[in-house]
Amino acid sequence: MSIPATPTAAAAAVLDDASLDVMFREARSANSFSAEPVDAETLQAIYDLAKFGPTAMNTSPLRIAFVTTAEGKARLLPHIFEHNQTKATQAPVVAILAVDTEFHEQIPTLFPHAPERKALFEDPEFRIPSANFNAGLQMGYFIMAVRALGLAAGPVGGFDTAGVDSEFFADRPWQSKLLVNIGKPGENPWFDRLPRLDYATATLTF
């Protein structure tokens, strides 16, 4: 499978300061959203960036439901904890980030040179933690992809996952893990930046 290749120029480039601000330093979780819509092409563009992030054996277990219509919002909102409902109502799109608990069915597509690896994941005791771990990485890539396209992301963990799953995923083995409000920030969208752990607390060097 190893293909000789010259590292691309892109692989050696460092992002400029403005881009580092967009992605990390100035990026914030928006708590309000403007009415400006987010079109279907942009949602696909978010996916088409986030999908490239690495996962173990390319298993890519993240699945996404984009809730964009008034009808969809009406189905979603009752499952969101009350203090999170206003921002989900405002946001033009709420993405339900979910894990495909049967992701191994896609291994022949995703790992075509070794489709037999699917058998490694028959046991749910191994498969489900792997799904959760790798989908978690992908949720990080997803939030970064939203920001890369100039939109604010507002991750929300306060919702009834079982309620969302039975409302939206009754016909498929997807389990919701995180909501992400997506749009342009509205009025007073940011809280104060909270502290982060200093380098000496969060890291060791050997």
Add this chain to the structure above:
Amino acid sequence: MSIPATPTAAAAAVLDDASLDVMFREARSANSFSAEPVDAETLQAIYDLAKFGPTAMNTSPLRIAFVTTAEGKARLLPHIFEHNQTKATQAPVVAILAVDTEFHEQIPTLFPHAPERKALFEDPEFRIPSANFNAGLQMGYFIMAVRALGLAAGPVGGFDTAGVDSEFFADRPWQSKLLVNIGKPGENPWFDRLPRLDYATATLTF
């Protein structure tokens, strides 16, 4: 806690094509590394980007051990599955990404306006899944931060986590989850890009 603020220009910017390539479209998991060193300032710069990614209640449970010396590598390598040892030997730095299972001890620092929230996490049945989920998001941000600084990241899941924990974290409640080789790509560093799921398979719209 809400502070009126004007969205910054950065929050509305879209990354240029070259930056989208660096972060997503052309970025690849390197399988070989050059001898070019990665200095301590760069490791701190990676952390100082990745730390800003959002987590639930700012809990930030990711911890990192950077293995940079020959002595450190000698302690790490016996715990890495054999087929992953060569690239970990070549890489100037191997980051051990870990979860602090006692992350709630930092809540008074990280969530200073409501330090009593620490009590929410006393029960390990709730605390450990929360730690794993939020650290997983942060591992996604970490890989993105490595790329943003012009370095190749090579995530490796094939290692003995218990062995690494007892070797490096015997004195603290950290649990290793993922290794990330960090450096400049070496010779023939990339495999062929594997397929990704198409938009219609991985997403729904409501």
